[in-house]
Amino acid sequence: MEPMLIFDKSFLQSLNPDEAALLDHFFATCITPLFFVETLADLEKEVRRGRTPEQVVGNLAYKTPDMNSHVSPHHTWMLLSELRGEQDVAMDARMRRADGTVVQLNDQQGLIYRASKEEEAFVRWQRGEFLDLERQIAKEWRKGVSSIDNSQAYETFRKLYASFRKPKDLKDAKDIAEILVDLLQEEISFRFGMTLLQIPTDVQSSALARWSAHGKQPLGTFAPYFRHMFVVELFYYLAVAADLIARVRPAGKADNKVDIAYLYYLPFCKVFVSSDNLHERVVPLFLREDQSFIKGPLLKADLNKLDERFDALPEETRAKPLYILAPYPPADDLFLVTRLWDQHSPNWREESKKPELSIELQKELLELTKRLSEQSKPIEHPGPLRIEDVQYIHVSHQVFRKKGKWTRVPPDA
Numbered sequence: 001m002e003p004m005l006i007f008d009k010s011f012l013q014s015l016n017p018d019e020a021a022l023l024d025h026f027f028a029t030c031i032t033p034l035f036f037v038e039t040l041a042d043l044e045k046e047v048r049r050g051r052t053p054e055q056v057v058g059n060l061a062y063k064t065p066d067m068n069s070h071v072s073p074h075h076t077w078m079l080l081s082e083l084r085g086e087q088d089v090a091m092d093a094r095m096r097r098a099d100g101t102v103v104q105l106n107d108q109q110g111l112i113y114r115a116s117k118e119e120e121a122f123v124r125w126q127r128g129e130f131l132d133l134e135r136q137i138a139k140e141w142r143k144g145v146s147s148i149d150n151s152q153a154y155e156t157f158r159k160l161y162a163s164f165r166k167p168k169d170l171k172d173a174k175d176i177a178e179i180l181v182d183l184l185q186e187e188i189s190f191r192f193g194m195t196l197l198q199i200p201t202d203v204q205s206s207a208l209a210r211w212s213a214h215g216k217q218p219l220g221t222f223a224p225y226f227r228h229m230f231v232v233e234l235f236y237y238l239a240v241a242a243d244l245i246a247r248v249r250p251a252g253k254a255d256n257k258v259d260i261a262y263l264y265y266l267p268f269c270k271v272f273v274s275s276d277n278l279h280e281r282v283v284p285l286f287l288r289e290d291q292s293f294i295k296g297p298l299l300k301a302d303l304n305k306l307d308e309r310f311d312a313l314p315e316e317t318r319a320k321p322l323y324i325l326a327p328y329p330p331a332d333d334l335f336l337v338t339r340l341w342d343q344h345s346p347n348w349r350e351e352s353k354k355p356e357l358s359i360e361l362q363k364e365l366l367e368l369t370k371r372l373s374e375q376s377k378p379i380e381h382p383g384p385l386r387i388e389d390v391q392y393i394h395v396s397h398q399v400f401r402k403k404g405k406w407t408r409v410p411p412d413a
Contacts, residue, residue, distance in 0.1 A: 001351065002028040002068060003270040003344035004093035008262055009038045010275040011296035012063055017404030019303040020063035024403070025322045026306075026329055026337050028095075029069040032265045034258065036071065036118045039064075039125075054128050061125035066399045067408060070095050071118040075229065075264040082225050083199065083207040089225035091267040097395075103376035110392035112376060123398050157241035167242050174285045177235040181227060186216060193219070193230035196237075225267070232263045232286070245278070266291075270344040273299050292340065302336035311405075321407045328352045369394070 005027040012035075015023065023029070042057050073096055082089045100111040115123075124130070167173035181189055190211065194204045211222055219227040236257065239245040245256050259278045263286055266272060272283050275296030283293045310318065310326060317325065328348055329338040341348050357365070372394045401409050 001345055001348060002026060003340055004028045004030055004095075004268070005271040005273060006030050006032060006262070006265055006269040007035070007272075007296075008259075008274040008276055008279065009035055009060070011273050011299070013060060014275055014296055014300050015063055015303065017063055018307045018406060019300060019404075020065070021322070021403035021406040021408065022303045022306050023299075024065035024067050024069065025326070025406075025408070026341075027065075027068065027271065029065040030093075030095075030265065030268050031064065031069055031071045031118070032262060033072065033074045033118070034261055034265075035064075036121070038258070040121075054130065057125050057130075058128050061122045062400075062403075064122050066119070066122070066397060069397075070097055070113075070395070071116045072096055072265055072268060075261075078225060079197065079229055080199070080203055082223050083194075083203050085206075085210050091224050091228065093268060093270045095395075096268060100393075102379045104379050105372060105376045105392075108391035109379070110372065110376060110390050110394065112373065113393070113395045115396055115398055119398065151247070153237050154241055154247055157237045160238075161241070167238060167244065170239055170244050170281055171285055173239040173242060173244060174231075174235050177231050177238055180234060181219065181231050186219070189230075190219060193226065193234075196233050197226075197229060228267055229264055232260065235285075236260045271340055290344070292343065294336070294340070298336060306330070306335060306337060319407060321410055323408075 005023075007023075007029065012020070039057060039060050042053055042060070045053060045056070078089050078096070081087045097113050097116070100113050103110050103112050164176070167176050181193065184192070187208075190208065191204070194207065199207070207223070211217070214222055219230070236245065240247055240256075245260075256278055259276055260282065262272075262274075262279065263283065266283065266286055267288075270290065271292050271294060272279075272287075273294045273296055274280065274283065280293070280295060287293060306329075309330065313325075328351075329335060329341050331338070331349070331352075333339050333342065372392055373396070376394070399408065401407070401411075
């Protein structure tokens with residue numbers, strides 16, 4: 001029901017805990033692996049205002065959505081899975097996870113997702129606990145993203161402009177990337193894209209063989225996620241070579257390629273929110289008609305307005321869990337959150353008029369949830385299983401009972 005949202009670190013950093021609780025309540029969130037490593041990299045930053053890196057990371061981990069969220073599989077895993085023919089990568093806003101266990105209960109098959117390693121790490125970080133391995137990853141990430149060398153790619157792609165026009169702006173660079181991907185001879189385009197994305201040679205060979213066996217379909221049909229990443233990658237290098245995106249950022253700052261990499265996950269959300277200037281310039285170029293880009297300060301201000309509205313309610317009302325206090329956003333479309341629900345979850349107003357589940361039915365659902373979690377048995381060597389074919393999915397989360405001033409689950413849960 002809630003619109004699927006992707007955020008970057010800059011946006012989450014801007015929120016206070018009360019606003020973060022409402023973000024998690026009113027949106028389903030896809031947390032990219034980039035956010036995970038960027039957060040971890042703050043351990044290696046010099047911190048101002050007397051706070052330690054551990055405090056900075058712990059504060060950000062506390063605000064990270066934990067109730068209505070999932071950590072996306074890494075883009076490389078999804079890309080290689082698609083090229084190998086192991087799974088389709090649907091370009092929509094459904095939850096994706098890579099760590100599911102195929103199980104069975106009676107005659108029904110399902111998938112159980114336990115907390116991912118990233119989710120478990122966020123819980124530890126909130127307590128100020130960091131593994132030595134994570135500290136090393138943080139050091140290597142900070143070193144890597146502050147020393148990316150674009151000079152070779154810059155010179156290589158500048159040579160292209162000797163035979164092809166140079167883009168005049170970022171939209172033009174995006175259009176040229178689309179033209180090159182789709183109008184080059186298809187096998188040349190496919191091979192070039194796999195080389196640009198650094199696909200292992202064995203996967204390239206098997207992907208080309210599968211593509212030939214499928215009648216050499218257009219790339220957008222045969223491997224839509226590959227095509228998306230190909231366009232993003234080509235766009236970036238064309239834009240850098242045309243001096244539309246800076247090749248070098250100030251010392252200690254992550255390379256612009258890190259911000260561009262968020263676009264690899266863009267197909268998997270309805271709303272993308274960021275306070276980053278490059279995202280504001282680039283993300284709208286890649287949006288489908290059913291997606292929205294929202295500037296971080298605008299959504300923060302709206303979450304603050306919602307916080308003030310709910311905070312003005314009587315004390316006994318405010319004390320209720322958010323799912324009872326505000327199961328849906330206010331009907332008033334002066335709120336940005338309400339307008340996003342209208343745009344991306346258009347049936348919510350009709351759903352909000354339906355009667356609440358009875359206490360008895362709620363108890364039955366809780367018992368069913370427990371039974372699925374505790375009694376389902378793993379299936380050894382399961383065959384291919386599409387998400388559409390399972391009868392149930394169980395996802396586990398570790399969540400805060402309260403976040404900021406807002407209660408999220410009842411005391412007896």
